[in-house]
Amino acid sequence: MKTYKIALIKGDGIGPEIIDEAVKVLDAVASCCDIEFSYEEALMGGCAYDITGDPLPQETINISLNSDAVLFGAIGGQKWDNLPREKRPESGLLRFRKELGVYANLRPAVVYDELVNASSLKPEIVKGVDLMVVRELIGGIYFGEPKGRDENRGWNTMVYTREEIVRIAHQAFKIAMTRSKRVCSVDKANVLDVSQLWRDVVTEVAEEYPEVELSHMYVDNAAMQLIRDPKQFDVMLTGNIFGDILSDEASMLSGSIGLLPSASVGAKIGVYEPIHGSAPDIAGQGIANPIATISSASMMLRYALGENDAADKIDAAIKRALKEGYRTKDLAQFDAKEVCSTSEMGSIIANYA
């Protein structure tokens, strides 16, 4: 029996509730897949600041680096919004990504057939959508120097090196090889110098993947095409801030941001987390949708641990729960047979897994 060490970073707001459900489901598949998990909790975000004065204590980095994978909830909340920048939960998260070196953020946007009516887009537009945003995560304008502000001026630098573009491009092409073999690289090369380099380098890397069809699209057009005809996309490759914007937009195709998982990879240890935030307004009420986090746990099994059977079981269990009409509050209007709480949804999926 294999034992995996999982670092659990529950975080703030609804973070603890949703991580608890993912753990419930992981333990359920463990027993039938002959694997075992040992969990170690670590602090990050506002709760870490409250206890240690630092949104990312060194111990959290140590625990993470010493695990097989990190399962992450969500961080942040108004309570900490007025702290000095480097003490804010978001700063902890950005530093965490950088310290781990997880440069590739994979954000699938998949529309479940059972929820095809839940989107604000027409069912015929979203039915069958299955795309993957591959977002560069530890470069670009999020980290570029110089940056700063004074009373009269604020500045940030969007910078990419060839090396940074090469490695994220390889990730995108490799993923495309396991899918429909199409990569659409999104930039603003008609205006930005950094995007011109991006486009040139992505085009070069593409030569190593002759089976993959590469196209380029300007980011403004991509924001439009994602709504006009999302099925045209397979893999969307893009930089840090464009990926931040486009992946959030893409998440709405699915009907609820409470559904979609993500994986941050490219280094020894990967981070698996829902794409939604900590939603302090609904924390502690038992109404958060745990599916994005449970689905992130499935990505962890697949990408970090190679436990594809266990991942398949979770994915099938989520689909079955939705098919049978179980819905958390965010999706209660859409073909619900039974509206259930966060922990009821977790138990149903664990049961089916």
Place this chain on the structure above:
Amino acid sequence: MKTYKIALIKGDGIGPEIIDEAVKVLDAVASCCDIEFSYEEALMGGCAYDITGDPLPQETINISLNSDAVLFGAIGGQKWDNLPREKRPESGLLRFRKELGVYANLRPAVVYDELVNASSLKPEIVKGVDLMVVRELIGGIYFGEPKGRDENRGWNTMVYTREEIVRIAHQAFKIAMTRSKRVCSVDKANVLDVSQLWRDVVTEVAEEYPEVELSHMYVDNAAMQLIRDPKQFDVMLTGNIFGDILSDEASMLSGSIGLLPSASVGAKIGVYEPIHGSAPDIAGQGIANPIATISSASMMLRYALGENDAADKIDAAIKRALKEGYRTKDLAQFDAKEVCSTSEMGSIIANYA
């Protein structure tokens, strides 16, 4: 009788066809509103490069500065994509905006009741949408220094000064005063220093408009909310690149990018243009939708010339044409009674105006 001098920049692709229809409609309202237009054509974009070697000849700037307003078609096309950067059509456009000093780009996204089925979003989501994106147009990462690239590195600078933020914020608040009195300022202040300054300065300017309700939203969330519930927005105030992305996204709410106008203002002379591009693939076929350009001419009458009656006439004529079921090809599937060509649509609207 008043005579207005209008600079016409037809540009590339479908530019000439759509400008011709707008002129037709302008002349139709002129005769009944006791005004007159004298037009002077000027070159910009690929066609200007082909003739003069410069995508923005000095004469074009002179003609524009010597007019009462500029009516602009569209520029660009693959043909010129491999020219050196400063010769490309887009460079001419950016330089033009900067030379004129039009720092405020107003992009209304309005959904016509008659076309409520044309959107890829559900009718109940888009019916009644009436929002205005106020985009800063001559600053931010589009123009910030340092910028450049070599073989191994590319960089651009997103920079705003207090003064630049103050003047665009005033535009947004003033427009909000004529509308529902709500401004949502969009930034990425949880990550970018320049956005923190943006947020602080916008908040300061808001104090001068106590009747206007100000909110702040992160750009990733805004990209999501625009699809989830677009009716929550009245005026969206944002920087150059975020505005580029969000206004294109918002345009899809209307069902066709061929419908939406824009105004670039803030200086002595304003520029009025459709938000769509030059669409070289359909140029010369007589199938382009001229409504965005005709609607831009209406904005010109209203904002540049103060001819509100004439503008009202055009807006009513567009609505009537749509109501009676006239549709260009882009909208032919949506409750069309008659599919018409670019120039037929222009004539119908001119006739009703």
